[in-house]
Amino acid sequence: MDRRRFFATAGTAAGTLLHMKKSEAANAKEGKEFVGVLVDTTRCIGCRACEVACSVAWNNFVPDVKNDNALDHRRDTSDKQYTVVNRFKTEKGDVFVKRQCMHCWQAACVAMCLVNAMYKTKEGPVTWNGEKCLGCRFCMVACPFDIPKAEYLSWNPRIMKCHMCYERLQEGKKPACVEACPADALMFGQKRELMEIARHRVYSHPDKYVHQIYGEQEAGGTGWLYLSAVPFDQIGFRTDLGTTPYPEYTKQFLVSVPLVLFGVPALLLGLSELSDRKNEVRESEGWTETGADE
Amino acid sequence: MNTTAIGTSEFNRVASFIWQELKPRGKWLTPFNVISIPIILLGIGILYFRFVYGIGFVTNLNQYYPLGIWIGFDVVTGVALAGGAYVITFVVYVMRMEKYHSIVRVTVLNGLLAYIFYAGALTLDLGRPWHIVNPIIGNSFGYNSVLFLVSWHFLLYMLTMALEFSPVVAEWAQLEKARKFLSGLTLGAVIFGITLSILHQSGLGALFLMAKPKIHPLWYSEFIPVMFVVSSIYAGLSMIIFEGTISHKVFRDLLAGQDHHRYEEIILGLGKGAAITMFVYYFFQALLFIHEERWELITDAWGYWYLLEVIGLVLIPCFMYAYAVRNRNLGILKVAAVLALLGIILNRLNVTVIAYRWYDVDKYYPSWQEIVVTLTVVFTEIWIFRWIVTRMPVFGKRR
Amino acid sequence: MEYYTYVNIFETKGLEYLLLMCFFALFIYLVRYLSGPGKKDSAPRDGSAAGGRMKGAGH
Numbered sequence: 001m002d003r004r005r006f007f008a009t010a011g012t013a014a015g016t017l018l019h020m021k022k023s024e025a026a027n028a029k030e031g032k033e034f035v036g037v038l039v040d041t042t043r044c045i046g047c048r049a050c051e052v053a054c055s056v057a058w059n060n061f062v063p064d065v066k067n068d069n070a071l072d073h074r075r076d077t078s079d080k081q082y083t084v085v086n087r088f089k090t091e092k093g094d095v096f097v098k099r100q101c102m103h104c105w106q107a108a109c110v111a112m113c114l115v116n117a118m119y120k121t122k123e124g125p126v127t128w129n130g131e132k133c134l135g136c137r138f139c140m141v142a143c144p145f146d147i148p149k150a151e152y153l154s155w156n157p158r159i160m161k162c163h164m165c166y167e168r169l170q171e172g173k174k175p176a177c178v179e180a181c182p183a184d185a186l187m188f189g190q191k192r193e194l195m196e197i198a199r200h201r202v203y204s205h206p207d208k209y210v211h212q213i214y215g216e217q218e219a220g221g222t223g224w225l226y227l228s229a230v231p232f233d234q235i236g237f238r239t240d241l242g243t244t245p246y247p248e249y250t251k252q253f254l255v256s257v258p259l260v261l262f263g264v265p266a267l268l269l270g271l272s273e274l275s276d277r278k279n280e281v282r283e284s285e286g287w288t289e290t291g292a293d294e
Numbered sequence: 295m296n297t298t299a300i301g302t303s304e305f306n307r308v309a310s311f312i313w314q315e316l317k318p319r320g321k322w323l324t325p326f327n328v329i330s331i332p333i334i335l336l337g338i339g340i341l342y343f344r345f346v347y348g349i350g351f352v353t354n355l356n357q358y359y360p361l362g363i364w365i366g367f368d369v370v371t372g373v374a375l376a377g378g379a380y381v382i383t384f385v386v387y388v389m390r391m392e393k394y395h396s397i398v399r400v401t402v403l404n405g406l407l408a409y410i411f412y413a414g415a416l417t418l419d420l421g422r423p424w425h426i427v428n429p430i431i432g433n434s435f436g437y438n439s440v441l442f443l444v445s446w447h448f449l450l451y452m453l454t455m456a457l458e459f460s461p462v463v464a465e466w467a468q469l470e471k472a473r474k475f476l477s478g479l480t481l482g483a484v485i486f487g488i489t490l491s492i493l494h495q496s497g498l499g500a501l502f503l504m505a506k507p508k509i510h511p512l513w514y515s516e517f518i519p520v521m522f523v524v525s526s527i528y529a530g531l532s533m534i535i536f537e538g539t540i541s542h543k544v545f546r547d548l549l550a551g552q553d554h555h556r557y558e559e560i561i562l563g564l565g566k567g568a569a570i571t572m573f574v575y576y577f578f579q580a581l582l583f584i585h586e587e588r589w590e591l592i593t594d595a596w597g598y599w600y601l602l603e604v605i606g607l608v609l610i611p612c613f614m615y616a617y618a619v620r621n622r623n624l625g626i627l628k629v630a631a632v633l634a635l636l637g638i639i640l641n642r643l644n645v646t647v648i649a650y651r652w653y654d655v656d657k658y659y660p661s662w663q664e665i666v667v668t669l670t671v672v673f674t675e676i677w678i679f680r681w682i683v684t685r686m687p688v689f690g691k692r693r
Numbered sequence: 694m695e696y697y698t699y700v701n702i703f704e705t706k707g708l709e710y711l712l713l714m715c716f717f718a719l720f721i722y723l724v725r726y727l728s729g730p731g732k733k734d735s736a737p738r739d740g741s742a743a744g745g746r747m748k749g750a751g752h
């Protein structure tokens with residue numbers, strides 16, 4: 001291969017690459033590709049700046065990070081905070097884990113909601129709409145990660161959960177927590193890119209990370225991805241959720257509903273016709289005892 | 295005009311008639327009244343706090359147990375126990391077994407009231423009940439939701455049951471033309487109602503399909519919907535036997551003239567149906583037991599609890615039913631009905647509350663307020679039931 | 694973490710069919726037991742709903 005040909009080939013290749021990038025960028029602009037956040041727990045220093053940023057951004061309870069010693073015990077997201085950071089003592093030292101809605105690809109909460117109050121936007125965030133919500137709380141039953149939280153002590157309860165700062169994303173900004181993180185533990189982007197970065201980190205530091213990216217497959221794949229130095233069940237993640245998207249579990253039932261509605265009435269009508277004839281014969285045979293009042 | 299005049303006088307007649315009928319009848323200080331009136335009043339008081347200060351103020355619900363006995367007992371169990379209406383209408387209008395005709399009205403009335411009150415209990419549990427029309431009027435259809443289907447089926451089924459019962463109301467109000475017309479719709483309503491019943495009985499089970507990681511594997515399977523439909527059949531039958539026994543005592547004068555022998559025949563027949571359904575249901579459970587390889591799970595307390603439900607409160611009542619039917623023993627039949635009902639209650643509560651998040655240390659248990667409100671719902675239903683049967687020709691005779 | 698091993702999801706099928714056969718045997722017995730000597734006076738009619746039909750199917 002001579003030099004000119006080489007450059008030409010390289011040029012075409014680069015051109016193709018560029019072209020691909022461009023069309024993907026176009027896709028992303030149209031919001032066709034899902035976004036998410038990669039959480040690298042090995043980088044998290046437990047400063048809880050994300051908790052504060054989230055609560056400030058969304059008018060929730062702002063924790064007193066300096067004095068409340070909240071890391072000493074396990075906490076969960078609540079009706080007052082969309083996200084919390086927990087400390088886990090492991091064989092590799094303290095590990096800090098941020099917790100919030102995972103923004104499942106096929107979200108159980110969305111599939112369960114009978115009024116589309118839980119809604120999967122085309123960009124990826126799962127949002128909640130208080131104008132529609134009935135407060136039935138079945139989204140809380142369905143969510144495999146136990147994320148939606150209800151305001152039980154309110155006459156007009158809201159369902160509280162992280163919505164990946166959907167309004168901020170609309171303005172072209174990053175989620176508040178991502179922006180606040182001083183340690184680069186949170187990275188916002190499209191899931192496809194985040195997966196590549198995550199894999200790159202695992203493969204270039206095979207001893208530092210466990211070889212699993214939590215959220216790649218869990219519950220059918222989620223928007224938020226986690227990297228960890230220790231097995232995930234040691235840092236508060238459920239590892240028994242399976243890889244089936246949760247709405248799949250109800251798919252069979254939902255398909256059979258119209259089948260039943262087509263089939264059963266016809267069947268019953270047929271049965272009723274049959275039993276009618278039988279009675280006529282019986283009556284003609286002399287069996288007349290009836291309790292009919294019609 | 296002439297017709298308007300007739301309309302007005304007709305209206306006046308109906309109005310004064312209803313006013314007459316609204317007045318209480320009979321003794322007031324019965325034991326049931328003495329117990330139920332304070333509880334109903336207390337329940338109403340609690341509901342005031344629930345609507346002003348929030349659900350959490352009166353219940354033990356928390357972020358991990360979003361559903362308590364208001365859903366687990368009132369709605370899920372209540373609907374299963376109200377399954378009798380669709381079973382009996384099937385037997386009488388589709389299979390045309392005239393033997394059971396005399397209990398159709400009271401069973402449908404029971405079913406209708408059960409649905410009204412249990413769906414009513416659902417609104418007590420909704421955080422934002424004023425949005426309840428959202429899934430119905432069409433500004434936000436969640437087509438992908440099992441709950442969406444269940445709520446629609448509830449609504450439609452209540453309408454069909456009201457239609458099934460309407461001839462009785464028309465007879466009571468002495469509207470002969472309307473009665474004729476409404477009676478003509480019965481078969482259609484029945485067929486539609488049975489179909490809807492199958493769908494929402496199973497739908498209530500399907501609500502919990504996505505709670506796979508939270509329900510103990512002895513109670514979770516992908517076949518929960520099927521199990522719920524099958525068990526609702528014998529739940530309904532047992533409930534008819536149970537209620538029939540009570541009505542037979544309480545409303546004896548209304549039933550006067552009804553042959554005791556025929557009543558016996560009816561409940562023995564129902565017992566037979568229940569025995570067969572329970573037998574099939576038991577083998578469904580056994581099949582799931584094998585299919586899901588559950589034998590590894592039955593050695594701990596949860597396993598014993600499961601065996602108690604499946605053997606103690608399904609298989610044993612099944613045999614008792616069979617024995618009672620063969621030997622025409624009404625006493626055992628009634629015990630069997632009670633055990634079968636307990637089994638249903640336990641099964642529904644296990645799926646929705648007891649075995650839900652079985653791994654938790656802090657389990658949910660109902661607060662006294664939740665229990666009082668549940669009793670309020672049940673008692674109010676009985677009050678309305680009593681009001682209707684003492685006035686309308688439910689037991690076949692007008693008072 | 695992913696492991697790639699063989700899982701036979703139909704392992705229990707044999708047992709299930711065995712259960713089915715037990716069921717049929719016992720079910721026939723149950724139905725015959727139910728339509729036993731208890732029904733003196735209503736023998737000509739097929740008895741109850743489900744029972745009656747089952748018996749009909751057996752003939």
Ligand code: SF4
Nearest residue numbers: 101102103104109143
């Ligand atoms: S984590 Fe839970 S709340 Fe968040 S999208 Fe998934 S199912 Fe919904």
Ligand code: SF4
Nearest residue numbers: 113133134136137139
């Ligand atoms: S509580 Fe609200 S958001 Fe959750 S499933 Fe019910 S209606 Fe939907």
Ligand code: SF4
Nearest residue numbers: 054162164165175177
């Ligand atoms: S994405 Fe937004 S809403 Fe979600 S945890 Fe971060 S700051 Fe809070």
